[in-house]
Amino acid sequence: MVAALSPSQTAAALPYPALADAIEALLRDPTVAVPARTVQALAGGGSLFVMPAADVRVAITKLITFIPDNAARGLPAIQGDIVVFDAVTGQRTALLDGPTVTARRTAAVSLLAARLLAPRTDGPLLIVGAGVQGRSHLEAFHEGLGVQEVWVASRSTASADALVLHARSLGMRAQRVDGADAALADCPLVVSCTSAQTVALRARPRADAFVAAVGAFTPRMVEWAPEVCRWLAEQGLVVVDTRDADFEAGDLLQAGIGVPELATLADVVRDPGAHRRKGPVFFKSCGWAGWDLAAARLALQR
Structure with missing residues (x-):
């Protein structure tokens, strides 16, 4: 059966x-x-x-x-x-x-990375992109990290408002924000899950930020400005989900970053202490059948 x-x-x-x-x-x-x-x-x-x-x-x-x-x-x-x-x-x-x-395992991968690498997990959480992945990441970070406050930015006001209402139904404090770049200054947890057809974020995250970038999963897709990615690589820690990202991580490839030199989530799982350092953490997720x-x-x- x-x-x-x-x-x-x-x-x-x-x-x-x-x-x-x-x-x-x-x-x-x-x-x-x-x-x-x-x-x-x-x-x-x-x-x-x-x-x-x-x-x-x-x-x-x-x-x-x-x-x-x-x-x-x-x-x-x-x-x-x-x-x-x-x-x-x-x-x-x-x-x-x-x-x-797809929705749940992608959010659970981000949750695992945040458990292992996030400098702080108390929020607020900024979600950029209010579609299916925005909803699943909101739920995952609420259930898995205990996040109680979320800010939502989206090109679609209706989608953002719907996700805010969903967050409130879970007992969370939630609000829609009109500018994702400005909100980065107040949010130590960030998830970008846009359609990744164009750059959506041009400002730098906080020094104590954990970013899960999940929208771009081909070399041509992009969410984060190249100069921000290069700054993150210089000042913080950049980790990819698997070695498949060597050919798929559009944000990093378009920034000219040597992706094959970056640690993977498996590397972090095997030796978490070796990959902790001061500065922001940028976790690039591209997807994997594993x-x-x-x-x-x-x-x-x-």
Whole structure:
């Protein structure tokens, strides 16, 4: 019997703190194998992603489409599924909702990075971009770090106001801000999750800031101004999620930063003390099928 989980069932199987723990456990597991993902360009300007991963017990393939202008059609930007198999027998064991896993595992990766690297975690939290990732990061930082105050900046006033209302429904203090650059001075926690079609942030974060930059996941996408990225690399710590970022981290690549020289989240997990230093922390997340494998492992346990 294959368990086909709905979006709500998928979300219930992946609570953010437990998912962050599962991701950390996966980074310590030497049996995990994640080949390069395949990205097929689509006629309308979108992309089809094929992302396999496996360990000794579980194998997955993530099949999703990313259509950046789908909001104008009233459709989600990400659609698809994650197929889960028994790695020994080859039997299909589960089908998880792809957009739900993508939203939650991405936020849980940021949560894990913040746990390990953030100079302070009390907030306020600034979220730049009020879409699906804005919502999932708000929930993850609230549940996993205990953040009680959030500021939301978005090109869409309606989206920002909706996220503010959601935050208040969780018992948080929340407000919409019109200028993300100005808000950086007051927020030690920052998540940028825009559509990354153009630079959205040109000011420097605080000296005690932790930034999770998740919007840009191709060399052509960008959220942070190149001069800010270079300043962060000089004055603070820049960490990428995996070595795949060497070819995908648009913010850093466009700033001329040597991404292959940067530490990965796995490096930090293995030796947190070696990667702590004074100054701001910039965590660049591009995505990896290993995060989906961690989510599948957790869902099967639960």
